[in-house]
Amino acid sequence: MSRLRVPSAPRPLVCRWDLDKTYLQSEFDSLRQLLRTAFERAEDKVDVPGVAELIKAIKKAAVRHGRTALVYFISASPPQIGKAIREKLVLDGIPYDGIVFKDQLAHLKRGKLRNLREHVGFKLVELLRGRVDAPAGARELLFGDDWESDSLIYSLYADVLAGRLDVDRLVPILRRIGVDARLIDQVVALVATAGRQDAVERIFINLERRTPTGTFRLFGARVVPTFNYFQTAVVLAADGHLDVEDVAAVARTLLDRSGYTGRRLENSLGDLVRRTVVSLAAAERIGAALRVAGVLPTDTPARSRWRRMVDAFRRYRGRRRARRAAAPAPRRAALDYDAILDRLRPTGREPSVEGRPT
Numbered sequence: 001m002s003r004l005r006v007p008s009a010p011r012p013l014v015c016r017w018d019l020d021k022t023y024l025q026s027e028f029d030s031l032r033q034l035l036r037t038a039f040e041r042a043e044d045k046v047d048v049p050g051v052a053e054l055i056k057a058i059k060k061a062a063v064r065h066g067r068t069a070l071v072y073f074i075s076a077s078p079p080q081i082g083k084a085i086r087e088k089l090v091l092d093g094i095p096y097d098g099i100v101f102k103d104q105l106a107h108l109k110r111g112k113l114r115n116l117r118e119h120v121g122f123k124l125v126e127l128l129r130g131r132v133d134a135p136a137g138a139r140e141l142l143f144g145d146d147w148e149s150d151s152l153i154y155s156l157y158a159d160v161l162a163g164r165l166d167v168d169r170l171v172p173i174l175r176r177i178g179v180d181a182r183l184i185d186q187v188v189a190l191v192a193t194a195g196r197q198d199a200v201e202r203i204f205i206n207l208e209r210r211t212p213t214g215t216f217r218l219f220g221a222r223v224v225p226t227f228n229y230f231q232t233a234v235v236l237a238a239d240g241h242l243d244v245e246d247v248a249a250v251a252r253t254l255l256d257r258s259g260y261t262g263r264r265l266e267n268s269l270g271d272l273v274r275r276t277v278v279s280l281a282a283a284e285r286i287g288a289a290l291r292v293a294g295v296l297p298t299d300t301p302a303r304s305r306w307r308r309m310v311d312a313f314r315r316y317r318g319r320r321r322a323r324r325a326a327a328p329a330p331r332r333a334a335l336d337y338d339a340i341l342d343r344l345r346p347t348g349r350e351p352s353v354e355g356r357p358t
Contacts, residue, residue, distance in 0.1 A: 010067035012135040013241065015058060016127065019075035019085065019099075021145035021208045023051050042087030048206065049258035050229030050250050052092040057233065057246035059095050064243070068135065073099040074126050076119045076148070100126050120153050121174065121183030127157045128190035131199075141241070142203045143232075146211040151203065151223050152344070155335055158200035158222065160191055164334035167191055173337050202239065204232050213275060218340045224277055230254055231268050231277075238282040244289040251295040262297045269296070 017023055025046045055071055062069030071094075075085070079101035089096060102122050134140075142157075144150025156173070159165035167188050174184050205216065205225045213225045226232045233250040236242040254260035269287055272278045278286075290296040 010065065012068040012070065012138040013058075013062060014130075014134050014138045014140045015055075015069065015071045016130065016140065016142050017055075017071065017073050018144040018148070018150055019073050020077060021048070021147045022143055022150075022206050023047060023073070024085075024088070025208075042084045042091055045084065045088045047088075047092055048208070048229065049260075050233075050254050052094055053250045053253040054229045054233055054236075055094050055096075057242055057249055058236070061242050061246050070098075070135075070138075071096040072130060074123055074130075075099065076102045076122060078102060098130075118178060118180070119148055120156075120177050121179035121187070123150075123153045124157060124174075124179075125183055125186045125190065127153070128160075128187065128194050131161065131194045132190065137197070138199065140200045141236075142200060143206070144203070145206040146209050146225070151205050151216060151219050152340065154200070154203040155219050155223065156337070158203065159334045161194060161196065161200060162198040163196040165337075169334070173341070176341060202235065204235070206232075218335065218343065220335060227271070228254065228260075228268060230260075230265055231272055234269060234272055234283075234286055235278055237286055238278040244286055244293070247286060248290055248293040248295050251290065251293075255295060262295060265290075266296050 025048055058069050059071065073085075073096060077085075082099070082101055085099065089099075102119070131140075140158075142150075142154040144154060156165065156170065160170060170191070171184060171188065174187065179187075200222065203219075203223045205223060206229070207213070207225050207227050210227070211225070216223050216225050224232075224235055226235070230247070230251050233242055233247040237244060237247045251260075251265055254265065255262070266287070269283055269290075273280055273283045287296060291298050
């Protein structure tokens with residue numbers, strides 16, 4: 001008698017979001033701006049266009065497909081602003097499962113003034129703590145921005161989880177960055193308990209400062225810089241985390257509330273193809289559905305700029321396939337963090353992917 005095979009439940013999805021510049025349009029270039037941000041009321045805080053709709057779409061898609069999606073925020077802001085942040089999340093209707101803040105007052109009491117600006121150690125510790133408490137086998141999506149060192153922090157975390165970066169190699173990197181010795185000890189202890197799994201699928205970087213996308217090449221294809229949350233939604237749909245209706249919902253938010261046009265969204269879609277972030281087939285499938293939904297132009301000329309770009313990409317892809325037909329698939333390895341730090345910041349100072357201190 002044959003047994004019926006019970007399909008396994010989908011693996012849980014954990015989404016970890018930075019707060020400032022990724023969810024909120026915070027300004028802290030000067031002390032005055034920093035103080036104003038700290039004392040803002042919830043109703044005065046402004047979210048990045050499309051982000052609220054995207055987070056809600058991730059949750060809705062998970063329910064629709066019978067899987068778990070958890071949303072956590074990690075903020076380097078002090079816990080004293082936590083009340084306003086939580087009220088803002090409620091105002092935006094954001095469903096989330098946890099939020100942590102950086103205890104800046106504790107650093108001041110210990111005289112650790114440098115730790116007020118050093119976020120690599122703090123965020124890495126919190127990411128690892130979150131992984132220890134995550135559901136078994138959970139996949140992860142990480143969301144940051146190009147103001148701090150999110151691409152570096154998230155990549156270190158991903159490679160440590162996957163076992164590609166052991167503590168003997170990690171500790172010298174953290175020392176070179178200037179991470180506090182106490183935090184390094186915490187990282188080492190957490191690595192031993194966080195387990196080993198290649199869990200991080202994508203790292204999304206919101207280009208709030210419009211950092212050139214080429215800056216992120218050293219981080220590999222896992223890191224995806226995007227100019228708006230429509231692009232992020234398209235990539236998530238191509239990866240199977242969202243449906244086209246979810247992408248359309250994010251697109252409508254940008255059209256209705258943020259001054260976007262259908263043509264601008266179409267150009268954003270074409271940019272993803274040009275950078276080979278999504279495949280041509282996926283872009284055409286999603287694009288066709290979005291035209292039907294009325295969020296992309298339906299009167300695009302047959303030889304539009306985007307179509308010419310697609311044709312050029314087809315020719316480029318054909319040549320690339322021909323060159324790589326006989327080449328074996330490369331084994332994923334840890335990033336070259338020495339090269340990354342050499343490029344981003346001089347030895348002994350905290351790196352920033354933008355090439356300036358954070």
